Amino acid sequence: MTKSDAQPLEEITQLRATLDEANYRYYVLDDPTLTDADYDRQFQRLQELETEHPELITPDSPTQRVGAAPAEGFPSVAHAIPMLSLDNAFSREDIHAFAERVAERLECTADDVEFTCEPKLDGAAVSLVYEQGVLVSGATRGDGRTGEGITSNLRTLRSVPLKLRDSNVPALLEVRGEVIMRHAGFEALNERAREAGSKVFANPRNAAAGSLRQLDPRITAKRPLEFHAYQAARLEPDLGDTSHSELMARLATLGFRASSELKVIKGPQAVADYCEQLGEKRDGLGFDIDGVVIKVNDLRHQRELGFVARAPRWAVAFKFPAQEEVTTLNDVEFQV
Numbered sequence: 001m002t003k004s005d006a007q008p009l010e011e012i013t014q015l016r017a018t019l020d021e022a023n024y025r026y027y028v029l030d031d032p033t034l035t036d037a038d039y040d041r042q043f044q045r046l047q048e049l050e051t052e053h054p055e056l057i058t059p060d061s062p063t064q065r066v067g068a069a070p071a072e073g074f075p076s077v078a079h080a081i082p083m084l085s086l087d088n089a090f091s092r093e094d095i096h097a098f099a100e101r102v103a104e105r106l107e108c109t110a111d112d113v114e115f116t117c118e119p120k121l122d123g124a125a126v127s128l129v130y131e132q133g134v135l136v137s138g139a140t141r142g143d144g145r146t147g148e149g150i151t152s153n154l155r156t157l158r159s160v161p162l163k164l165r166d167s168n169v170p171a172l173l174e175v176r177g178e179v180i181m182r183h184a185g186f187e188a189l190n191e192r193a194r195e196a197g198s199k200v201f202a203n204p205r206n207a208a209a210g211s212l213r214q215l216d217p218r219i220t221a222k223r224p225l226e227f228h229a230y231q232a233a234r235l236e237p238d239l240g241d242t243s244h245s246e247l248m249a250r251l252a253t254l255g256f257r258a259s260s261e262l263k264v265i266k267g268p269q270a271v272a273d274y275c276e277q278l279g280e281k282r283d284g285l286g287f288d289i290d291g292v293v294i295k296v297n298d299l300r301h302q303r304e305l306g307f308v309a310r311a312p313r314w315a316v317a318f319k320f321p322a323q324e325e326v327t328t329l330n331d332v333e334f335q336v
């Protein structure tokens with residue numbers, strides 16, 4: 001009688017905790033502790049134990065990330081809070097005008113408004129819903145009000161926690177973020193596609209969106225996708241966080257990847273400087289961004305400012321000029 005036969009649940013629980021922590025460190029902190037070989041060995045051990053004791057399998061086990069394909073297409077999912085779009089700013093003057101509009105409504109001066117700035121990742125926006133700390137639903141943005149239910153596909157992303165990491169998990173949490181594919185993963189995927197004579201993607205954004213909409217999660221599981229959180233859209237009970245930057249720090253402790261470039265910045269002048277500096281770093285990031293998302297940091301002020309039509313008054317996207325994309329058709333290069 002070996003140790004594990006006596007109490008498989010103890011070894012299973014320990015393996016799950018180790019693998020979840022290794023996932024978090026690798027995919028969220030970019031600070032891996034386990035080697036891939038170590039991870040794979042413990043993952044296989046967990047699979048063995050769960051095969052011997054199927055009654056001990058739980059949906060949030062690391063072995064349950066890749067499920068079966070849904071019968072036919074994706075179900076429609078209505079977003080509890082619409083995933084709105086963003087107004088654009090194209091110049092320093094536009095940033096100042098946005099800050100002045102905000103200041104006027106908040107009855108303060110533009111230089112007193114505290115903003116956050118973060119890269120606007122060029123991927124596919126999705127929404128994740130957690131109940132009692134467990135992932136229950138994942139959907140595409142769709143038209144902002146209704147998206148496609150792609151939970152089984154989103155579960156395959158190692159940067160999507162199957163259960164929240166913290167001890168005091170909220171009863172309900174809806175996290176919104178962008179799924180991206182890095183340039184290296186994109187080039188490798190297209191190289192494999194060219195060799196296999198299958199579909200080549202025009203750019204990483206299309207590759208990310210297309211990979212999320214695969215009917216078979218086993219295909220999504222093989223695609224190099226990362227989830228980057230950008231908003232806690234719903235949080236019950238309200239944990240008292242009073243700013244976007246605090247909420248993003250809480251999302252990081254709950255197991256999500258939040259932007260390392262997120263900065264709290266006061267006044268439009270410094271915001272415009274951040275945009276200029278990020279624009280200079282753009283080509284070296286290793287993934288596509290198409291600007292900076294500038295938000296009013298204080299959550300009470302966000303609520304006071306609300307939304308116009310489909311976009312919030314409290315946020316604007318500063319857009320960089322489109323990067324000329326080179327596409328090849330039968331080996332002839334076209335500038336588009």
Ligand SMILES: CC(C)(C)c1nc(N2CCN(c3ncccn3)CC2)c2cc(C(N)=O)c(N)nc2n1
Nearest residue numbers: 084085086118119120121122125178230231293315
């Ligand atoms: C929370 C708000 C609503 C202000 C918000 N909305 C966003 N988006 C809305 C428009 N979106 C959209 N997508 C497709 C068509 C129209 N609009 C795409 C997401 C954000 C996108 C990013 C990003 N990409 O990195 C980000 N760091 N923060 C965001 N924050």
